Amino acid sequence: MTSRELAEMMQRSPADCHKALVREYGRYVYAIVFNRLRGCGTKEDIEECVSDVFADLFMKCQFDLSSENDIKSLIGTIAQRKSIDRFRSLCAKSKHITDTDDDDMTELASDFSVDEHVDRTELRRVLLDKIDELGEPDSTILIQKFYYNKNSSEIASYLSMTAVAVRQRCSRAMDKLRAKLVEVGIER
Incomplete structure (x- = not known):
């Protein structure tokens, strides 16, 4: 808000x-x-x-x-x-x-901080929402690559694409995701 x-x-x-x-x-x-x-x-x-x-x-x-x-x-x-x-x-x-x-x-003293945990959870929620907004196949490529640690060849066989196409789509999707995150005030 x-x-x-x-x-x-x-x-x-x-x-x-x-x-x-x-x-x-x-x-x-x-x-x-x-x-x-x-x-x-x-x-x-x-x-x-x-x-x-x-x-x-x-x-x-x-x-x-x-x-x-x-x-x-x-x-x-x-x-x-x-x-x-x-x-x-x-x-x-x-x-x-x-x-x-x-x-x-x-x-x-505890190593666990509730407010930091809430902030990380909120950040994950926003990140996943923005990834979902990218649409298919970009969202699937990013999820498979960064959440499931799959390489381009594995993602390519899953999506019936070539590994080169997956790498290129991933690069473009990351640029789009960065722009969407900047719009909501998240920069890194």
Whole structure:
């Protein structure tokens, strides 16, 4: 959802805009907040913080009608900041976290990050959608090559094409895919 779409929706119906935002970004915000508060907060604390994120988004943010930028990064930043503030207030109330030393905290750290996992999942979903938009046989060629690690000869026999044709189609499909990903703000 872009800033322009959000501003237009907000002018039509703030309630519908809020519902659409929660429907589209609710899991993303929940993952960020949960990752920060899972060690010190209750389920109610997490849900309250998620609600605060969306309330803060509506109360403090003005959306630019001319902007085509995706607001996901804005929402992610607000969620990070709100969850950090909530974490600090919860820790201040329950002195048990602040009394531990640094050695104990390293044992509590986890290598798994929920918000990074959600971001990777979202990126995969967008990537597969854009590959699907390429149509046949380009989408099949890219899927077979990059997801199933098949070479050009194997793909060619599967699609009844020559290996040279598969390589050429793959190259062109990659160029088209890059352009589609740039359109949605994904660059690498």
